[in-house]
Amino acid sequence: MQTELVGRAQHGDREAFGVLAGGAVDRLYATARHILRDAELAEDATQEALVRAWRDLPALRDAERFDAWLYRLLVNACNDVGRRRRRWRAEITVVSTEPSELDRATELADRDELERGLRRLTDAQRSVLVLSFYRGLSPTEMADALDIPVGTVKSRLHYAIDALRAALAADERSVTGTTREERMA
């Protein structure tokens, strides 16, 4: 069914594309939201990914890889949106001390800690974590979605987890002045 819709959309059928977009928009948005940690930017990235999907759909050779291809467009859109955010922040140095919407929604201390750790990662690092642990993609599927070798997926996951651990330790130091390991010693 989806393959047929993709084929129709590739030939300019906007209604078919509308059905595909309607079926994908929630998971794209949720994925972007976890990568970018910002609702407004996630909306931009999702919208941008869908428009790029429509524009470039005729170039998709294998209609069965539509989902992976869509993730690739989304991750690229997140990179673009994230880059614009970095520029904006570089130009307007506003330091927010208000807790984010996600902070307010998060009640458990453990989730707070992990949330802060995830926020310290780069968008690229969060992308692999989100695709792997949130979306549940296998390394092969992630390689397809990110257009990189499976070995690179594994190494990026490895580094992302390392970076998260370092971020958690740094967060803990900033809160308590010492690490858990140091306290245990």
Add this chain to the structure above:
Amino acid sequence: MTANTNLERRVAEHYASEPQLRAPDRVLHAALASIETTRQRRGLLAPWRFAYMNAYTKVAAAAVVAIAIVALGLWRFGGIGTTGPSPTPIPSPTPIPSPTAALSASQPPPPTGTFTSNMHGITMSFPTGWAVTEATAPWTTLELAGFGDTAADFIYDEGLDDGHLFLEIASQPLAGASGPAWADTIVDEPCETSATITVDGAQGLLIACTRLRAMFWSEDRGYVVLLHRSPDEAWLDDVYDTAWFEGVLATVQILPPVIGTADTFVRPFDYVLPGAPVFDYGATEATYWEVRVPAYNNAGHPGGLIAQAIGGGRVDPCDAESAVLPLDPGPDSVIQYLRTIPELTVTNASDTTVDGRPARQATVTATGGGADCAELYLWGELTESFITDLELRLVVLDVDGEHVAVTIYGEPENPELPSLADAIIGSFQFAPTE
């Protein structure tokens, strides 16, 4: 390993416990509205006409045009959001034969679309309903690109014949020339009517003849934004006049250089990326930092830079599990190590400096795919296999005992990249060791 597994499980549980996120309805609505005016890429000048549209999309597109006409009236005569006479009520969406036919008797659509030129480094607004073809090659000549050329971005009214009405965007390095001198060298129709202008704070000239051409310059780059109106359709001069073009120019923003810090890199460093072409980040990790040019990638010939803390070499570079081979201090030990690998061709080795430190650079090509050595793993650090069958430039330096290799890929295919890469590497400033 146990610590990794525990943390992975914690991350998975964290995501699983998050509430289901739904996209606000406006996201899908905005995307679908946007594709109504977005042409699919089927080759550069493939036609897109009402003939391909079903009844629903005809009505929707006509509604967009009708609203655009009314919005235009607000934009040109009083401005949207200002007080004044009551605007004309928005008419019901009624199919009309052609947006251009309707507009020819009226006013141009308001510039409500936004375009970012990844190749030429500016953002600007453009008229509702116009299509965009992005540049896929740098502009390297002194002659302005013709409609459809790959060296410029084109934003055009596809309701008219190809090349009858378009905005063209291009830029190139000033290469040491002053802005006015550069503008003088650019070849276009002979025209002596010009006025000084300022575009996003940059000085420039507005040259008004058959075409309206804005040329402006930053410290090291010259930009052109041009409005072409076909002499075959005289009404275009009245509708898309100088005032309208100046309205578009007022929306232009020159993308500034990006000043950043690779603070997660094991040897943190500051860097500057040029505003044009636009770079994005492939990765910023502890031992791997990559920037690349999306416009090159979109054109099918990727280009970018990878900085890696290599952590030594490999005893057997053909074996992904091989032990690490420690390398002597200094950049030359890396070049010497590369010369010992039969699958590599290392040429043009020469001395250079990066951040005031001695460095070596060389051209490296790896052959891969053989039965004995399907992939090459050059570096001690866990990393992806080395790029094969592609000419690469490698710049190696020793940062306080840490070998850092900068791989530049895509230089032969992207003629602007060598100087861009040199400028980026030249901007590296490593943090002092504590």
